[in-house]
Amino acid sequence: MTTSYFKLILREIGHSKARFLSIMLIIFLGVAFYTGIRATGPDMLQAATDYYAHQRLATNSVQSTAGLTKQDLAILHQHRQQVTYQAVxxxxxxxxxxxxxxxxxxxxxxxxxxxxxVVSGHLPHQANEIVLDQQARTLQPKLKLGDTYRIATTTKLNQQFHRRTFKIVGFVNSPRYIETTDRGVTTVGKGTLDYFALVKPGTLKQTVASRIDVGFKNLSGVTPYTAKYRRLNQENTTRLKTWFTPQAAKRQAQLQRQARAKLAPRIAQVNQLSQQFPAGAAPVKTARQQIAHAQAQITAIPRPTYLYTGRAANPGYSEYHENTQRVVALSTVFPLFFIAIAALICLTTMTRMVTELRIQMGTLKALGYTNTAIGSEFMWYGGLASLLGTLLGVGFGVNFFPRFIAQAYGSMYNLPAINVQYLWADILIALVIALICTMGSAFVVLRVDLHSLPATLMLPKAPKAGQTLLLERWHGLWKRLNFTHKVTLRNLFRYKQRLLMTVLGIAGCMAMMITGFGLKDSIGDISTKQFNQLWHYDAIVVRNGSQTTAQRHALHHNSLYRQDLVLKQSQVTVQKAGMANQTATLGVPQHPQQLTKFVVLRDRQTQRAQHLTTNGAIIDEKLAKLADVKVGDTLPLPVKLGNQTAVNVKVAAISENYVGHFVYLAPAYYRQVFNHRPTYNGNLVQFTKHGQRAENTFANNLLKHKGILNVTLLSTEKKTNFQMLDSMNLVVLIFVVAAGALALVVLYNLTNINVAERIRELSTIKVLGFYDGEVTMYIFRENLILTLLGIFFGCFLGNWLHRYILTTAETNTLMFSPGIHPVSYVYAALLTLAFSLLVMGIMHLKLKHINMLDALQSVD
Known part of the structure; x- marks a missing residue:
């Protein structure tokens, strides 16, 4: 390339700064969105990987129904070359x-x-010190460093502690609970944990460990969630089972020996008693019967069951990976919209550039320049715009989007900030796509003109011939149109490429804005539908058994009490191959016909009411999707919490629900499936009035009565569960802003091209006496019609895109409302129209300063 030719390229960039910048901006937006969103999932996964490694998250855990002893630890000590372990x-x-x-x-x-x-404070140094889960601060804002924390539970459990009063010295996060709110299930109280508390060794009286955490060394350095990790973890779990299988019989024998040792003094007393009374005396006979019964119980001590769990059992561990995969899924959709629109706009822009420089191309060809040399100007022009746009897009996208989206998810997980990483494969793909959009478009346009004769190229391209419109055959309408309206319609269909590009570009941008607003609707509707339409109770009361007269009296004579529903309520873990373990609420109302007053069970699409029968269970729609079951199929449920044995319940109906999972059964069907009567351990309670202070007083007064284990207020649950949804509005904002920016660039670029193509036409009507406003309207009418067409088709495209996003963005315990509010379509349309008006405002200033003489001078 000669210096003169290089100057020619630079001069062309200087003469067409608006066009060059518009191409660069289109590429910038597409590349920024593509590389940024594509990097978000891997960045989030890398943050979790680093966190797990730094905090040494256990790869496995071992539990036993009889507790874990030093003999169990000795088994792991024998394999210390393979594992690291600790008892808890x-x-x-x-x-x-x-x-x-x-x-x-x-x-x-x-x-x-x-x-x-350690989030704040320090770990316990003294026996009277305690640290609390950071989640405790959220649930109980009054808890502060230095405060006194008192354990006050049932009399039986209080006796399990050497001390029950502590000083709070710190708040901490544990890698076992990366989710901010979920702490797993339990057999105590309402069935789910709120938070954890940690004390010094020696505080608890129990002599056996509750859990042994195990870290297999062969997984050190292996990336979590990968196929290799899953394969090795499966092999490690098999090893654990092999190691501990003999321990079950040994532990059974140990428990029997301990029981016999405790019974031995009593046997000695009975032997002494038999020497004092005749052989058939009633006291001796009774004592020997008791001894025989105790010995039978010792013989019947079962062999303990060892339970083996991996990291997937930790609340939030699997869900975090699923969320990152959803981001990855999104990264294959939205960037495609950007790239497709960018390609269309670049094709139109390069077509216009080739048309403008036909005379220059003919001159260069007449001077002896080859087709390659002539075409290289356009290649360099487009390639430079692509390269600059790609560099700026990568720099902005990779550093902005991952941090922004990770921050939105940050309120849901206890993980450190992400570290930005450049995925060079994706960056290379983005650069190639950008070059194809510009250089490829230039090549497509040039392949005809470069084979034309110099004399042909040095003449202006003949205007496109007009055609008779189908609308003209509607004589009644056509005669009523004025001249400018007829010209507008003819111009629209005369330049079909511009029509197609503009409509597609605006439709794509409109679709993304509708998706953004639709996501906001879907998120916002969860609260309204779940807590206002489906749930009609204000508190959940959990007891330690069936309701007593005193408990009923305490509930019914509370000032807030309106009515209640007695039911069995417990947490069950639904396990099925191909699905992460799901925690669901099992509900069995004592009087099923009254359930509709408290919980609305209905089909989401038909709104048809559903009722409990002896034909099966009613489950929520999200659980049915995850477990891949439909009406008539069976769903496995554990017989009791922590037991691997499951029973199959038939799915009689699938009900609308948005938060959590539930399985409702009629009492008769419960007896049929579980072979015993349900214990009605809970109440759904409706209040006469609302107010946080009054509701807290209700809960506190009720908890003072014996047997009342827990009172869950729905107002608190609503506030806790939807904190994360507020942060997701940040993600919605990305879609709306990015789509709006793209719509603005598309409209400006296409309008600018339209004006440039028709500068002689516009100058002509200006010479004929059209005012500046009339000249602007001459163009604006066409833009307005194309914008309206783009809005129309964008509504359908946005509706489809919104449905796709919902299927990929939902979490396992959350189902978004699938509808889009009509006003969201209006907002998206008004924004698009506003961008169109803004562009025309800019164009109006440009049209006012058209040099009519230069535009109309002959090029011959």
Whole structure:
């Protein structure tokens, strides 16, 4: 390339700055969105991987129905070359003084695994010190460093502690609970944990460990969630089972020996008693019967069951990966819209550039320049715009979008900030696509003109011939149109490429804005539909058994009480191949016909009411999707919490629901499936009035009565569960802003091209006496019609895109409302029209300063 030719390219860029910048901006937006969104999922996964490694998150855990002893630890000690391990003692309690279910655990003397992150304060140094889960601050804002924390639960559980009053010295996060709110299930209280508390070793009286955390060394350095990790973890779980299988019989024998040792003094007393009374005396006979019964019980001590769990059992672990995969899924859709629109606009822009430079191309060809040399100007022009747009797009997108989206998810997880990483494969793909959009478009346009003769190229391209419109055959309408309207319609269909590009470009941008607003609707509707339309109760009361007269009296004579529904309520873990374990609420109302007063069961699409029968269970729609079951199929449920044995319940109906999972059964069907009567341990309660202070007083007064384990207020649940939904509005904002920016660039670029193509035409009508406003309207009418067409088709495209996004963006315990509010279509349309008006405002200033003489001078 000669210096003169290089100057020619630079001069062309200088003469067409608006066109060059518009191409660069289109590429910038497409590349920024593509590389930024594509990098978000891997960045989030890398943040989790680094966190797990730094905190030494255990790869497996072992539990036993009879607790874990030093002999169990000795088994792992024999394989210390393969594993790192630590024993943990814990007890789950229902705090009667603050209505929270808490897991109190002893901090191992040496944290080999599951190392804590201190958010504030420090770990306990003295026996009277305690640290709390950071989640405790959210649930009980009054808790502060230095405050006194008192354990106040049932008399039986209170006796399991050497001390029950502590000083709060810190708040921590545990890698076992990366989700901010979910702390797993328990057999205590309402069935779910609220937070954990950690104390010094020696605080609990229990002599056996509750859990052994295990870290397999062969997984060190292996990326979590990968196929390799799953394969190795499966092999490691098999090893654990092999190691501990012999322990079950040994532990059974140990428990029997301990029981016999405790019974031995009593047997000696009975032997002494038999020497004091005749052989057939009633006291001796009774005592020997008791001894025989005790010995039979010792013989019947079952072999304990060992339970093996991996990281997937940790609340939030699997869901975090699923969320990152949803982001990855989104990254294959939205960037495609940007890239497709960018390609269309670049094709139109390069077509216009080739048309403008026909005379220059003919001159260069007449001077002896080859087709390659002539075409290289356009290649360099488009390639430079693509390269600059790509560099700026990568720099902005990779540094902005991952941080922005991770921040939106940050309120849901206890993970550190992400570290930005450049995915060079995606960056290279983005650069190639950008070059194809510009250089490829230039090549497509040039392949005809470069084979034309110089004399042909040095003449202006003949105007496109007009055609008779179908609308003209509607004589009644056509005669009523004035001249400018007829010209507008003819011009629209005369330049079909511009019509197609503009409509497609605006439709794509409109679709993304509708998707953004639609996501906001879907998120916002969850609260309204779930808490106002489907749930018609204000509190859940959980007891330790069937309702007593005193408990009923305490509930019914409370000032807030209106009515209640007695039911069995418990948490069950639904396990099925191909699905992460799902926690669902099992509900069995004592009087099924009254359930509709408290819970609306209906089909989401038909709104048809559903009722409990003896034909099966009613489950929520999201659980049915995850488990891939439909009406008539069966769903496995555990017989009891923590037991692997499951029973199959038939799905009689699938009901509308948006938060959590539920399985409702009629009492008769429950007896049929589980072979025993349900214990009605709960109440759904409706209040006469509302107010946070009055509701807290209701809960506190009720908890003072014996047997009341927990009172869950729906107002608190609503506030806690939907904190994360507020943060998702940030993601929605990305869609709306990015789509709006793209719509603005598209409209400006296409309008600018339209004006440039018809500068002689516009100058002519200006010479003929048209005012500036009339000249602008001459163009604006066409733009307005094309914009309206784009809005119309964009509504359908946006509706489809919104449905696709919902299927990929939902979490396992959340289902978005699928509808889009009509006003959202209006907002998207008004924004698009506003951008169109803004562009025409800019064009109006440009048209006012048209040099008519230069535009109309002959090029011959």
């Amino acid at each position: 003692k814990s007890i789950d309690i229902n705090q009667l003084n603050n209505n929270r279910v808490v897991r109190v655990a002893e901090i191992p003397a040496t944290q080999r695994l599951n190392r804590l992150t």
